[in-house]
Amino acid sequence: MRPTARSGPHLVSGAGFAVLLVVLAVALVGITAFAIGVGTVDVPVGGVARVVWGHLRGDPAGLDPLTDQIVWEFRTPRVLLAGLAGSGLSVAGVCLQTLVRNPLADPYLFGVSAGASLGAVIALTSGVGLVAGLGVAGAAFAGSLVSLGVVFAMAQRGGRLIGSSLVLAGVAVAYLGTAVTSYLQLQANPAELRGVMFWMLGSVAGASWDDLPVVVVATAVTAVWLTTQGRSMNALSVGDDTAAGLGVDVHRLRVLLLVAASLLTAAVVSVAGGIGFVGLVVPHAVRLVVGPDHRKVIPVSLVAGAVFLVLVDLVTRTVDRPNEMPVGIFTAALGAPFFLVLLRKRKRALR
Amino acid sequence: MRVRVDGVSVVVDDTTILGGVDLVAEASTITGIIGPNGSGKSTLLRCVYRALRPTTGAVHIGPDDVWRSSARKAGLRTAVVAQDHDLDNDYSVREIVAMGRTPHKGMLDRDTAVDRTIVDDALERVRMGWAAHRVFATLSGGERQRALVARALAQEAPVLLLDEPTNHLDIGAQLELLDLVRELGLTTIAALHDLDHATAYCRRLVLLHGGKAVAEGTPAEVLDVDRVAEVFGVRSAVVPHPLTGRPHVVTASIG
Numbered sequence: 286m287r288p289t290a291r292s293g294p295h296l297v298s299g300a301g302f303a304v305l306l307v308v309l310a311v312a313l314v315g316i317t318a319f320a321i322g323v324g325t326v327d328v329p330v331g332g333v334a335r336v337v338w339g340h341l342r343g344d345p346a347g348l349d350p351l352t353d354q355i356v357w358e359f360r361t362p363r364v365l366l367a368g369l370a371g372s373g374l375s376v377a378g379v380c381l382q383t384l385v386r387n388p389l390a391d392p393y394l395f396g397v398s399a400g401a402s403l404g405a406v407i408a409l410t411s412g413v414g415l416v417a418g419l420g421v422a423g424a425a426f427a428g429s430l431v432s433l434g435v436v437f438a439m440a441q442r443g444g445r446l447i448g449s450s451l452v453l454a455g456v457a458v459a460y461l462g463t464a465v466t467s468y469l470q471l472q473a474n475p476a477e478l479r480g481v482m483f484w485m486l487g488s489v490a491g492a493s494w495d496d497l498p499v500v501v502v503a504t505a506v507t508a509v510w511l512t513t514q515g516r517s518m519n520a521l522s523v524g525d526d527t528a529a530g531l532g533v534d535v536h537r538l539r540v541l542l543l544v545a546a547s548l549l550t551a552a553v554v555s556v557a558g559g560i561g562f563v564g565l566v567v568p569h570a571v572r573l574v575v576g577p578d579h580r581k582v583i584p585v586s587l588v589a590g591a592v593f594l595v596l597v598d599l600v601t602r603t604v605d606r607p608n609e610m611p612v613g614i615f616t617a618a619l620g621a622p623f624f625l626v627l628l629r630k631r632k633r634a635l636r
Numbered sequence: 637m638r639v640r641v642d643g644v645s646v647v648v649d650d651t652t653i654l655g656g657v658d659l660v661a662e663a664s665t666i667t668g669i670i671g672p673n674g675s676g677k678s679t680l681l682r683c684v685y686r687a688l689r690p691t692t693g694a695v696h697i698g699p700d701d702v703w704r705s706s707a708r709k710a711g712l713r714t715a716v717v718a719q720d721h722d723l724d725n726d727y728s729v730r731e732i733v734a735m736g737r738t739p740h741k742g743m744l745d746r747d748t749a750v751d752r753t754i755v756d757d758a759l760e761r762v763r764m765g766w767a768a769h770r771v772f773a774t775l776s777g778g779e780r781q782r783a784l785v786a787r788a789l790a791q792e793a794p795v796l797l798l799d800e801p802t803n804h805l806d807i808g809a810q811l812e813l814l815d816l817v818r819e820l821g822l823t824t825i826a827a828l829h830d831l832d833h834a835t836a837y838c839r840r841l842v843l844l845h846g847g848k849a850v851a852e853g854t855p856a857e858v859l860d861v862d863r864v865a866e867v868f869g870v871r872s873a874v875v876p877h878p879l880t881g882r883p884h885v886v887t888a889s890i891g
Contacts, residue, residue: 294728294771386722513743520738523727524720526799529687531791532711532739577725 295576296630302581305574309588316592317368320599321360325607328356337361358493364595366492366500366556367612371563371594373504373553375571375586376511378564380546383522383579384539385448391565392550395451396432396458401554402485403462403469404428409480410473421484422496422555429551432458437543446539448525486611487560489598496556503552507545508587514538515580522577560594560613566620567593573627593620637698637713637794637823638663644683644693646676646847653679654847656693659825661795661840666817666824668834670858671844672868677827678719680844681799684825686710687718697795711739714795715788717781719803723773729783730768733758736790758789762816778809785816798826802833831859831872832885843867859885 297305321337322328328336336356339345345353374392381390392398408424439454440446470481483490511518517538520528528535553560567590568582575581594612597619601610641659645652654676661667669677682688684695686702695702697713715736736758737751759765762782767775772783781801788796798817802810810830814837817824828834834841835855843851843858845867851858856874864872870887877884 293730293769294726386724388724516735516738516741519727519731520735522725523722523732523735524718526682526685526687526718526720527716529682529707530685530711530714530716530718530797531735532706532708534707535687572726576731577727578731 293576296574298576302575302585306584306588309585309592313368313588313592313595316595316599317364320364320367320595321356323599323603324355324360326351326355328352332356362494362497363489363492364598366489366496367594367598368591369497369500369504370489370553370557370560371567371590371592372508372587373500373549373590374560374564375567375590375593376504376507376583377546377549377553379568379579379582379586380511380542380549381564382568383518384542384546385452386522386524387448387452388569389565390452391562392546392554393559393561393564394459395455395547395550396436396462397429397455397547397550398554398559399459399462399466400432401425401429401551402559403432403466405484405555405558406466406469406481409484410469410477422499425555426551428462429547429554432462433543433547433551445536446543448539451543483611484558485613487558487613487616488609488611489557490602490609492556500552500556503549504587507549508583510541510545511583512580514542515578515583518542518579519577522579558611558613560616562613562616562620563590563594566616566624570620570624570627573630638696639667639684639795639823639825640696641680641684642694642696644680644690644695646679646683646688647691652847654683654690657842657844657847657849659842659849659852661823661825663794663823664821665839666826666837668838668841668855669825669827669844670829670831670834670841675844676847677844678799679847681716681797681825681827685714685716685718685797708739711791711793713793714797715791715793716797717784717788717799717801719799721780721784725773727772728768729759729764729770729772729775730755732772732783733768733787733790736787736792739791754792755786755790758786759783761789761820762786776809778805778812781805781809781813782816785813785820789820794823796820796822796824798824800827800829802828802830831864831868831887835859835874835883835885856883865890 318330318333322330322333332352333356336348336353339348340357377392381395382388404424404427405421408421436454436458440451470478473481517533520531520533521538525535568586571582571585571589575585597615598612601612601615639661641657643656643658644654645656646654657680669680671677683690686707689703702710734755759768762785764782764786767779801813814833818837838855840853841855841858842849851863861872871890872885872887874883874885
């Protein structure tokens with residue numbers, strides 16, 4: 286029962302945190318380059334570097350046109366989108382778990398992605414009218430904002446957001462959205478259905494450069510803001526009253542976190558579909574390693590989420606070549622066992 | 637620093653939880669809030685530490701109106717040991733205590749050597765230095781409450797608010813905690829259940845009943861036998877404590 290020699294109860298603490306962050310960042314660059322190279326036509330890492338460097342210099346002339354097209358037009362945006370989606374969903378998960386103080390919270394629990402799915406499925410199956418004019422991504426974004434608005438309206442009492450009501454309202458809206466989506470699926474013809482299924486399970490296969498800006502902006506803005514909120518989020522994560530006692534404006538922080546997480550999710554879901562499990566598993570895995578301090582959890586989740594989804598995307602397109610699998614299937618299949626191992630470690634450490 | 641509560645009412649969904657309560661806590665003394673469950677003790681405290689906005693009335697800490705200044709400023713003036721502490725996380729004791737620095741830090745400030753010293757000193761002062769790197773949730777109830785007092789100390793606020801701080805503690809841990817709070821010498825307002833503790837540790841008491849302050853004064857004035865019978869539904873007597881000789885409140889059920 287007496288003090289241990291370690292500098293904290295977490296697997297990684299002190300200087301180890303900086304080392305972990307650097308290792309993860311280096312791993313992200315390496316894995317990204319490798320993932321861009323792998324596919325139906327393999328390109329060595331050196332070749333990938335040459336193409337990317339050529340474009341970054343603004344002088345792509347002199348590159349092999351076929352390699353250039355594969356690397357720059359198809360694979361680079363795809364891998365970048367996978368990384369960004371992983372970052373965005375992971376950080377959104379951190380925000381939501383903190384703001385409702387519920388370990389099961391993730392972007393899919395709050396109806397945001399259900400709303401996005403509904404919007405996208407309407408666009409994919411109806412093909413007419415206003416919704417079709419928005420495009421799949423635009424319709425998904427609109428759908429997520431509508432469901433967010435409903436959840437907000439239901440979960441507030443006298444202008445204050447109640448954490449437990451938020452979870453319940455989110456679940457209810459999610460089920461409602463899913464019910465309508467299921468109905469539309471049954472009405473869809475087989476060709477539409479395949480598109481719908483693929484979209485709902487999440488995929489970065491069709492990524493193009495045009496998909497990236499909205500996710501880049503959403504992730505960057507949210508990440509920068511969140512790095513200033515670590516202390517307040519720590520306080521909120523142990524209790525509303527405690528946070529108020531520590532000088533945190535609880536209501537304001539909760540609203541801002543919800544808006545940030547929702548916009549982030551909407552941005553990702555609108556271009557990459559419903560990639561599940563990332564927002565749940567990555568933050569928890571990160572906490573099991575660095576502890577619950579948000580000043581560590583947020584930056585590590587940002588990088589670890591990207592590494593995770595780039596790796597998963599790599600698996601989805603290599604496991605059954607040349608066929609592709611939706612990425613959502615593998616986020617759970619690969620994430621769950623890893624997560625369970627970490628969870629067992631935590632139990633041992635607490636004993 | 638003096639705390640003054642003037643006519644604070646809280647009405648939620650047409651239900652009056654507090655109906656115009658006044659309270660004055662003099663600097664460097666312990667003021668007790670007593671009353672049955674649901675009498676409004678926690679609600680009153682929450683109005684003081686800016687967790688719940690009163691429907692009417694005002695709370696002043698020193699010269700400042702709590703509800704007319706920022707949340708962060710409230711965090712610099714009042715430190716709170718609340719009842720809502722979540723245990724489903726792995727914060728170390730040190731991380732929990734370091735949260736006391738929250739209102740002192742700007743958005744981009746990092747922990748400095750001064751912060752670390754303040755946190756270490758706070759832990760030593762509650763005799764919890766040995767537990768700094770333990771997981772908070774794995775401590776005993778008494779140890780957890782002492783760690784939360786350490787967090788309040790790290791907050792360096794002149795006013796300490798305690799919401800039923802001895803709940804779920806064994807008797808040794810209860811007295812140890814209350815002794816510690818008395819040693820600190822801060823302006824303290826504590827919601828307490830145990831009438832004997834309230835008598836032994838508080839300079840003045842406020843008795844709440846159905847959201848109203850029905851008595852205010854020294855423990856001897858407030859804990860009048862008839863009033864205790866009316867509010868708590870128990871018989872009571874004040875006798876000399878056989879061990880210390882101080883006034884000791886004993887109770888028995890009516891019947």
